[in-house]
Amino acid sequence: MTVPGNGTGPEVPAEGGLVAEVAQMSADQLAEHEAEVAEVVAPDREIDVAMGNTLLRVDDVTVRFGGLVALDAVSFDIRRGEILGLIGPNGAGKTTCFNAMTGVYRPSSGQVLLEDKPLGKASRHGITQLGIARTFQNIRLFSEMTALENVVVGTDARHRTSLLGALVRSPRHHREEKSAIEKAMALLEFVGIADRAADRAKNLPYGYQRRLEIARALATEPKLLCLDEPAAGFNPAEKEELMGLIRTIRDDGYTVLLIEHDMKLVMGVTDRIVVLEFGKKIAEGVPAEIRENPAVIAAYLGVPDDDVA
C-alpha cells in the first residue's frame, strides 16, 4: 500500500504498513523476508571469490595546502570485505585522505587506485559511479525530502535512463523508478528506519539521520563505503547499535572504511587499522597490535579515550 509523497517525489509506503506487516510475520516468513531484503540490498556479490584482495590502494599520496603538508607520502591498501579503521589525533590527515579518495581533493603527488585503476581526474560523481560512496562528518541530507526520497536519489547513480527518457517518462524510466523505490525501502529497512520512510529528513531524530545517510550511500551500490565519524553525537547504546549495523554491512559483502573518534568503537568493529599522525602513516595492523603499538600510544598520550581517533 502506498500514499503520495510530498508532491514531486515518488510514492512512499503508508506509514507503518511494511513495519506492521513485518511485526506480524511468523519466524519462517520473517527469515524469508530478511533474505529478500538482503538480496535487494546486496545483489550478486561474489564475496567469497574476491575476499581479501586489494580493492583500493592509496599509493604514496601527498596532499599539500599551500605550505602545509596535510598528507605526506601515505600508502595503504583496503582489502575487499574488510572494515578498515583510519584513526589519528585531530588534524592528522584522516579527512584529507577521505577527500583524496572521493575526488574532493586531487593528490599533489601519488595516486589512488580502485581495482588497480587510477582514479586520476575522475569527478566526485564519476568516483561514485566507479563504486566509492561516503557519508560526511556533518550530515548532508536533502532536508525537505522524505527519507525514502533521499535514498531514491542515491539509486540515481546506477540508473541508465537518459534525461530524455526521464522527461518523456519512458517505460525504462518507469521500471527504474519502481525498482528504485523498492530498493530504497529495503535499504531503509536494512538500516532500521523504515518506520519513518515518509517523514521529511529534517524531522527525523539525529540517529535516524545518520542511518539515512548510510542508506543513501548504500543506494549507490558502492564497492567501498567510507563512513566519516558515523557515531558522532551518539550515546553508548546508539554506538553499540551502530557497530552492529556496520558489521552487518560488512557481512553483506561491502568493504568499509571508517573514520571514528571513539576508540572503543574502532577497536571493537574494525578488522585492521591504519594510524596517521601529522599527515604520515605511523602504524598499520589488527586492533590488538595497534593497541600495543608504542608510536600509537605516544601519539595519543594525554588524549582522553573519548577524544581519540
Ligand SMILES: Nc1ncnc2c1ncn2[C@@H]1O[C@H](COP(=O)(O)OP(=O)(O)OP(=O)(O)O)[C@@H](O)[C@H]1O
Ligand atoms: N582545505 C584545507 N585548506 C587548508 N588546510 C587544510 C584543509 N583541509 C585540511 N587542512 C589542514 O590539513 C591538516 C589535516 O586536516 P584533516 O582535516 O585531514 O585532519 P583530520 O585527521 O581529519 O582531523 P579531525 O580529526 O580534526 O577531523 C590540518 O592541519 C588541517 O588544518
